[in-house]
Amino acid sequence: MSRMIRVLVVDDDPTAQKVMRHFLERCGYHPIICSNGQSALSVAQSPEAPAIVILDWMMPGMDGLAVCRALRSSKLKYRPYVILFSTxxxxxxxxxxxxxxxxxxxxxxxxxxxxxxxxxxxxxSVDYQRELQDRIDEVEALSQRNALLSELISKNRDEKPAPAANGTAHPVPHPAAPAPARTKSPGELSTNETRFIVSAALLELHLALESMQAHSGHVDTESPGCYAWTSLVLHSNGAWTDLLIATTVPHASTLFDKTFARRSRSVGDILVYLSEIARTIAGGFVRTLSRRAGEAHQPLMARAFHADSIRASLPLPIDAQAFDLSVDGCPLRLTLSTHRSAKLNLAPAKLQPMDILADNFPPAAVSQVPLLRAGAVLTPRIIEKIAFETETVDESQHADVYRPSPLAKYFVQHAKSA
Known part of the structure; x- marks a missing residue:
């Protein structure tokens, strides 16, 4: 078992509790014991609820059937798998x-x-349910983001520059591009190059970068209000860069008003918008790095969170770069953290969810038509496809992957538990 799954055992018999505790621990599970239905219901409805419940039927007070009915009527994001246990x-x-x-x-x-x-x-069953819920969450987030993007595209179309007297359009002010140089990651760009990329990206959102300075001193991981995170990967050397934006909800709301010329309808709109800022800036880095150092892309969806929803401190390395930005009068903190990931050639049994394919699979030497292209993010279902391919075609065939950074794992796991 790749992880220790928590199992809630509900039984009023102390002997049965000891037997089940010993059995579950021997099998690699983490047992949590409750002696009555009411306390079990509280544990099962908590934020850190166990995924599996072994529930005795006959108990004083609230019996197993009552607990079952209460759980099924609860509006839980992840419903536990309930095994009813009885004579x-x-x-x-x-x-x-x-x-x-x-x-x-x-x-x-x-x-x-x-x-x-x-x-x-x-x-x-628990894994399938969680994977399905993750896909639903992503679809809902994409739907909300697409609605904002459609509004932005429509707004840009309506605001085309008016023709000048000679029939040509007035030029849009744009920062001068720095001279190209060989670059291996965003962290190797100069401050002027980073300022140009950020400024050009913000212009796409009708925002103006007024100032940008390298942050001096220790990078504080305590956000004043909300975070937006995204990442990009450079295929030539496996450099994984996390991009983090921190600001307050009121400041993010002000920028939203500037971009869309209207007030936001909800805090959810503001968080989606903040994640779009992060994605747009990362897209600028991707375009620059793709020209200078080979293919780069954003493998995972940008995400935004309230700072108070993040329980643990961020796993931010000490060499992370931070910049203090002023965007249309609003302060933002931009942090770049580069993680070097070696290319791993792994059998299907060693692959993990969130691994990134470094090369097409199968490689061109095996098949001219790849099943999966480089940059694909592995999920349990994709790993099953790779395993099936190796079993039916070539059992010695492995996949080349990059492992995500600790910060990427942190934010993706936080999104699943939020």
Whole structure:
């Protein structure tokens, strides 16, 4: 088991609690014990709720069926997989338990191999549910972002520069581009080059960069209000750069008003907009690096968060670069952190979700038509496809991948738990 899954055991019998604790620990799970239905319901509805619940049917007070019904009626983002545990064996009673909301039923005393197999089924179901919810969250975020982008495109179309007297359009002010140079990551750009890229990107959003200075001293990871994060990868050397923007919600709201010439409808709109600022600036770096050092791209969707929703300190390295920006009178902090990731040639069993394909798979020597192209972000389903391909075509075939930075893992995992 690649991770220790937390399992909530609900039983009023101390002996049964000890047996289940010992069994689960031996099988690699992390047991959490509750002695009654009410306390179990509180744990199961908490932010750090266990993914699997083993629930005794017969308990004083709130019994197992009542807990099942309460869980199924709760509006939880991730509903736990519930295994009802009982000495009852009558088919009608089993049906009653399943109808109350249990996902599975196990009779006491349990058979060890059977219980192990049922827990593996529960793990698969939990993984599928979480992956599906992640895709739903991404689609909803993209839908909201696309709505804002459509509005921005329409606004840009309506605000085309008026023709001059001689019939030509008035030029739009634009910062002078720095002379090109060989660059291996955004962190190797000069302050002037970074200022040019940021200024040009902000112009796309109708924003003006008034000043930008390298931040002196330690980079403070405490945001004044909200963060936006995105990343970019340079394929030639595996340089993974995280881009972080920090500001306050009121300042982000002011910039939103400037871009769209209207007030935002919700804080959610502001966060989506802030993530779009991060994505647009990262896009400027991608274009520059692609011209100078080979292919670069943004593998993961930009994300934005309230600072108070981030419980742990950010895993920001001490050599991260930070810049203090003034954008239309609003202060922003831009932080760039580069993580060197070696290209790994791994068998399917060693691949992990969030790995980034460094090359096409299968390679051109095996197939002229790749199943997956370089830059694809691996998910459990994509890893299954790679495993199937190697089993049916060539078992010695491995995939070349880059591992994401600790900061990228942090923000993606935070988005899943938010």
């Amino acid at each position: 009852k064996t009558d088919k009608s009673e089993i049906a009653e338990g399943l109808d109350a909301g249990a996902d599975d039923f196990v009779s006491k005393p349990f058979n060890v191999p059977e219980m192990q197999a049922r827990l593996r089924v529960a793990c698969r």
